[in-house]
Amino acid sequence: MRVILLALAAILCLAPSLQAQTGPVQDLLQTHRALIEKGSRKSIAPAIDAIAASGLTEAQTVLQTWQAKDMWQRKEDKLFFRAEEVAKKTYRLYDFDSGEAVGDFDKGDLKQLKPNSGVRAMIGAALVRFQLSDPDPVRRLAALEAIQRDAEASHLEPLRASIPDEPDATIKARKEQLATLLTLRFGSDEPTRLKAIESIATNISLDSRAALNTLLTTKREISVGPAPEGTNVAAIMKPGKDLDQDAAYDMLADKGLVPPRLSPADIRTTLAAHIDGGKVAGVPVATLNTDEARAKAYAALVAQGMAQSQPTDGEIAAALAAHTIYDAYVEPSAAVTAAAEKALASIKTRVSMNQMLDLALDGISLASIFFLAAIGLAITFGVMGVINMAHGEFIMMGAYTGYVVQQLIPNYTVSILVALPLAFAVTFAAGVAMERLVIRWLYNRPLETLLATFGISIALQQIAKNIFGTQARPLTSPGWLDGAWVMNDVVSISYIRIAIFVLALTFLALFLFIMKRTRLGLETRAVTQNPRMAASMGINPDRVNMLTFGLGSGIAGIAGVAIGLFAKVTSELGSDYIVQSFMTVVVGGVGNIWGTLAGAAMIGFLQKGIEWMNPSNTLAAQTYMIIFIIIFIQFRPRGIIALKGRAAGD
Amino acid sequence: MKTLLEVSGVSVSFDGFKAINNLSFQIGKAEMRAIIGPNGAGKTTFMDIITGKTRADEGRVLWGDKSVSLLKMSEAQIARAGVGRKFQRPTVFEDQSVFANLAMALKKDRSPFSVLFYRGNTADTEKVEALAAEIGLTDQLSRKSGELSHGQKQWLEIGMLLAQDPQLLLVDEPAAGMTPEEREHTTSILVEAAKTRAVVVVEHDMEFVRRLNCKVTVLHEGSVLAEGSLDHVTSNQDVIDVYLGR
Amino acid sequence: MTRQPLFAKNPSLLIFLACLALFTLLVTVFSEAMGTGLISTSFVKTLGKTLCLCLIAIAMDLVWGYAGILSLGHFAFFGLGGYMIGMWLMYARTRDIVVTSMANAEIPPTNAEVIDGIGNQIFGVVGSSDFPLVWAFAHSLTLQLILVVAVPGILALIFGWLAFRSRVTGVYLSILTQAMTLALALYLFQNDSGLRGNNGLSGLQNLPGADHIPQATISLWFLWASALALALGYGFATWVVSGKFGSVLRGIRDDEARVRFLGYSVEGYKLFIFTVTAIIAAIAGALYYPQAGIINPAEIAPIASIYLAVWVAIGGRGRLYGAVIGAALVSLVSTWFTGGQVPSIPLGFYTIDWVDWWQVVLGLSFVLITLFAPKGIGGLFDLFTGRTPPNRHGKDLGPDSGALQEQEADA
Structure with a gap:
């Protein structure tokens, strides 16, 4: 009750202003009042155009208000205002021309303009010129x-x-x-x-x-006889050549130009509709289980005039000959479409060149990942000749180390910097422990090493599952590694992949440095080539083997952190990479880091190349890649970079 | 005497190192030949080339009456063609009995299917027993060959070689690690064998070579340095320089 | 080596067959189908499956324990065998269903309509209804049974020919076989491989036209069939390894080059044993999957083949009964542990749940067996027979295979 009284009072107070100011905007709105009130998408255009083109400074405000459903009409005098709700059911109106408040009104005296989405879109389009x-x-x-x-x-x-x-x-x-x-x-x-x-x-x-x-959008059209003059024809579809004869006929039928072909299901339905005492047109139903019998019964029905006849092949051919099926450009100008085709063709050449570049970048980044995953193996398998099936699990341990560090250190940059050496330390220790406890006893029994390390692999995998659960754990990269280096719309590469590439190069350099320039490298090579001789020269082969194995495992840990940054960290992370890693080492040539590099490059590029040919199916790409590798090994059993002669050790 | 094996102009290199350099060699159908030479002279590589283990880079290796090239054949094919080889280190199948070792070496059809259906017969058993008697292992027939002494393994390996009934025997240091009596016996077996087939013996031990009493070929740095009787080559100044003199 | 009956020469064969017969008899007597019901139908199936696993373990022992080829691909052949029989089972069973459902139609269905119906039923899950080419023979049991043997056999033949021809040996061969297995599994994972992608084939436990026979009875039939196959497989394997062929195989395992210099074409022998064992594995698979009821590409993953090697190693390779013991023991114990029937061990601060920890125990026990009991469980039998095999390889030239060999050093 109070509200109404208040409202009444307000109206009484403000009444004098009713006849007051009308300005150019209001005039304009009033001119198109009928259209605005109707608010139909079909007819509203002139009103919007008029406001937008009026050149009035307030036009933008009006349109925005209208679009935001804030424009109200006063029932009394049909004037339009911007309204704001000041209290429940009470609105304050503002004049468009002056921008001043006109007064507070009860909702009952006002009518909100509710433009539908179509109209709002049109208003939006009109607003564009202001926004520009x-x-x-x-x-x-x-x-x-x-x-x-x-x-x-x-x-x-x-x-x-x-x-x-x-x-x-x-x-x-x-x-x-x-x-x-x-x-x-x-x-x-x-x-x-x-x-x-x-x-x-x-x-x-x-x-x-x-x-x-x-x-160059086209539309498929059908015409009786040749395509009509003046149509911008993109291509004429010849039935039997460009499209299936039956499909072409069905198109004609869809347009109602010819009687439709009957599908086997249609025939069946028609036959079923004419069953009469266990017979269809005199043919017993039970015998209708072949197409020939059905055709015969159907023909009988047609003869009796009870069914529509199936177009014969001749009829179909005649119908197709009488019609032209063609793709026509929506754009009427042939000169424009021709120029567009030409431009598009030249762009396509450029695009495919750029795609090649992009593919090459993808290949490089995949190769870096394989190289990172395989470099540890190149040391343990390639240099020491020890098959370590748990290598993948060392990668996984590295990734989980990174995850745990991130739980403790919230700053991603710092945590990655801590995680890298820590992952190395953890997997180095694991590798040394494994070498001491297991592998040392199995030198010269490679197949048993394979199986023993496989045992360790399944145990480690299950332990990781028990600790971290089966769901994937995120290893988040620092902010500055987010995003990608975009060269153009076709070529781009994410910063993480660049970082991994750099990491791979770093490890290559590190490996070369350790092998060629340090005491450990010298001793490792000595032990590899002739352990007895090395031992008699004062090198402790046990120690060298232990350190070398630890080094290979430690690098696997670091690779794990890197791989974890873009792949989900699960207990199966390692087993996803183990086969590819071995392939990389074997394809490249055992015992040679450049071979591993070449192997990683070959497998990386190959996989990307096959994926590119069949982008929908990465599984198929992997399948074909493995088959290719099996065949490749036929021709180069010792890998790309093979050791020759006696050193290869038959 | 007709030539059984003719090696001419064969070279092979490992990573640039010429292990065999333009080597030529001939041996007749029933001839004993000893090959001597210092370490690294290419004796074992020479055998590897003949038996197909190592592929020659160039040259010809012709075999038998029909002068078939051995270079295109696999190890197994060469062995079946009639080249038997005894390795320096006795390599017998230690997990299997002496009988099985000899039976495996016995000259028979070696295709998988005929071997699969081979179930032994009296004639073959007798052959194996005769061979065992010849190499003095009759009492050891049912023992695992891994349990044999070093000398016995050498015997067994020679026995396996004889079981193959080859036309050419390549024997690498047959007397290594043998007692004087055992050497005596080895010599007589080899001399006996050389009556019906060609035998090439690689040996360091001059005394043993002297006892074989045959033509000697001296290898040095992958090619033939001298050839002739033992007395002839030992008086050769080159041979003395590179080998005996040191 | 005079002619002796196989049984006289291999007393273990007789013992094995007797044990197998007794086992089959006992299971039959105590099964649900015979009314006693001491052994549930699902456990009869487990036992039947175990017999199939024993059969593939024998194949693995032949190829690894005797010929020294550590194949990590035999489970792929096992799976392929399963797929081949599964195609017929699924086709024939779906056909029965489709024909029944169409029987009430007003017009009797044509052949083409029935086949369309089957296609819709089978390939609906992968969004297709057409039969791929690989299903061309699925309508015929005979042809599909031939494929059980032919497809894995030919695959093994081609792969083996490529691998052995280029003298890939040892761990390289293992990795290559593993790659082959991975490639096959990945291929089958695709929907357009024509074998229903990762859905695999299902409903294989239902024999077409045997709806009225209870599963209890069918499970017994399969148990008998598996036992028979195992007996035949064991007998065949014994026959193969007892003669000169076995001698050559073990020779290849111990010193491949020496066998070659004896004039045997090692490649031919390897190819033979690889293909034959692939076929045995396929037969085992064809018996296994109707009992399991479902087959999908995950079954073929390389890990399965490695487990196979684990069984054989635990049982003791190079002896056939060892393989059987290993496969039976490990797979049954695995079922027991992972089935959650083993009570957990509360440690106060942590409870060891065997479902979670069994893999760890298996992995570590495998390491221990490799280190301390390389002969496996089968080695225990030597304690009774007093057999002490010699040190096989004599003196090693150095602790590392990369070392120069003695004859090279002296040449």
Whole structure:
């Protein structure tokens, strides 16, 4: 009750202002009042255009208010206002022209304009011209993106108009680019459009390709006789050559140009509808279990005029001959489509060259991962000749070490820096322990080493599962490794992969340094080549083997941290890489780090190459790669870089 | 005397090191030949080439009446063609009985299927027993060969070689680690064998070579340095320089 | 080596067959089908499956224990055998279902309609309804039984020919076989491999046309079939290894080069044993999967083949009964532990749940067996027979195989 009284009081107070100011905006709105009130998408366009084109400074505000459903109409005098809810059911109205508050009104006296989504979109399009010159660069960019997403002919003019006054160079470039793309689609005359098309023929960005593709949209049409004059025909589909004869006929039938073909199911239904005392047209139902019998019964039905006849092959051929099926461009101008085809073809060449580059980068990064995973093996298997099936689990241990460190140290950069040496330490210790406890007793029994280390592998995997559970644990990379180095719309590579590539190179250098320049490397090589001689020269083979094995395992741990950054850390992480790692070492050539590098490069590039040929199916890519490797080993049983002669040790 | 094996102009190198350098060698059908030479002269590599273990880089190795090239054949094919080899280190199948070792070496069809269906017969058993008697292992027939002494293993290996009934025997240091009596016996077996087939013996022990009483080939740095009777080569100045003189 | 009956020369064969017969008899008597029900049907199936695993273990022992080829691919052949029989089982069973459901239609179905119906049923899960080429023979039991043997056999033949021809040996061969297995598993994981991708084939426990026979009875049939196959396989393996062929195989295992210089084509022998054991493995698989009821590509993963090697090693390789003991023991104990029937051990601060820790125990016990009992459980029998095998390899030239060999050093 109080509310109503208050409202009444308010109305009484404000009543004098009712007849007051009307300005140009209100006048304009009143001119189109009928349309605005109706709010139909079909008819609203003139009203919106009128407001947008009025040149009034308040036009943008009006449109925005309208779009945001904040525009209300006073029932009394049909004037439009911006309204704000000040209390329950009470709204304060603001005049568009002056921007001043007009007064508070009860909801019952007002009517909210609720433009539907279609109308709102149209208002949005109209708003674009304002946004394009908005002082806030963020909003200008947003407007550009909105245009790009849903381009219309009407955008072209305001866009062009906004270019000269654009202060920001980057945005200006984008505007120009967008203007070109709009020109080639909506340009007023053919020469302008052709010029626009030509100008983007070297541009491989997704936008320009999308714009050209939109120009080249085709629609499949059917005509009686040849394609009508004046149609911009892209291609004529010859039945039996470009498309299946039956499919072509079905298309004609769909358009109602010819009687449809009857499918076996249709025949069946028709037959079933005419069962009469266990017989269809005199043929017993029980015998209708072959196509021939059904055809016979159906033919009988047709003869009795009870069913529609199946078009014969001759009829089908005649019907197809009488019609032309063709793809027509939606764009009527043949010159434009021809130019677009040409431009698109030249872009495609560039794109495929760039794709090759991108593929090469992908290959390099995959190769780095394989190299990282395999370099530890190259030491333990390649140098020492010890098969370590638990190598994958060392990788996993490294990854989990990284995960645990991240739980303790929240700063990702610091935690990675701590995790790398810690992972090395953990897996180094594990490797040394394993060498001392197991492998030392099995030198010269490689197959048994394989099985014993496999036993360790399943035990480690299960222990990891028991501790960390079966779900994947995240190992988050520091912020500065997020994102990618984008060269253009086709070529990009994520920073993590670059980091892994650098890490792989570092390890290559480290390995070479240790092997060629340090005492340990010298002793390792000595023990590898002739343990007895090495022992008699004062080298302790046990110690060297232990350290070498520890080194290989430690590197596996670091590889684990690196792999964990982009792959999910699970207890099965290692077993996913173990076969590929062995392949890398074997394909490359055992006992030679350059061989491992070559092996990793070959497998990485190969896998990416096969994936590229059949992108939908990475499983198939792996299958074919392994088959390729099996065949490759036929020709180079000792790998790419093979040791020859006696050193190869038959 | 007709030539059984003719090696001409054979070379092979390992990573640049020429283990065999333009080597030529001939042996007749029933001839004994001793090969001597210092360490690294290429004696074992020479045998490896003949038996197919190592592939020659160049040259020819012709075999038998039909002068078949051995270079294209696999080890097993060469062995079946009639080249038997005894290794320096006795390599017998230690997990198996002496009988099984000899039976395996016995000259028979060696294709998997005929071996699979081979179930032994009296004639073969007798052959094996005769061989065992010849090498003095009759009492050891059912023992595992791994339990034999070093000398007995050498015997067994020679027995296996004889069981193959080869036309050419390549014997690498047959007398190593044997007592004087055992050497005596080895010599007589080899001399006996050389009556019906060619025998090539690689040996360091001059005394043993002298007892074989045959033509001697001296290898040095992968090629033939001298050839002739033992007295002839030992008086050769080159041979004295590289081998005996040191 | 005079002609002696196989049994006289191999007393263990007789003992084994007697044990197997007794085992089969006991299980039959105590099974549900015979009314006593002391052994549940599902356990009869477990036992039947175990017999199949014993059979593939024998194959593994032939190829690894006797010929020295550590194949990590025999479970792939096992799986392929399962797939081949599974295709027929699934096809025939689905056909029965489709025909029944179409029997009520007004118009009797044509052959093509029935096949379409089967295709829809089988390949609906992978979003297809057409029969891939590999199913061309699925309608015929005879042809599909031939494929059980032929497909793994030919695969083994091709792979073995490639591998042995290029003289890939030892661990390299193991890794190569592992790669082959991985490639096959990955291939089968794809939906367009035509074998229902990772869904695999299911419902294999239902014999077509035997809906009225209870599973209890069917499980017994399969147990008998498995026992018969195991007996035949054991007999065959004994026959193969007892003669000169076995002698050559062990020779290849111990010193491949020496066998070659004796004039045997080592490659041919390896290829023969590799292919034959692949076929045995496939037969074992064809008997196993109808009892398991389902087969999918995960069964083929390389890890399964490694477990196979583990069984044989634990049982004792180079002796056939060892392989059987290893496979039976480890697989049954595994079932027992992972089935959750073993009571947990509370330690106060932590409870050892065997479902979680059994793998760890298995892995570590495997390491221990390799280190301390390389002859496996089968080695225990030597204590009774007093057999002490010699030190096989004599003197090693150095602690590392990369060392120059003695004859090279002296040449």
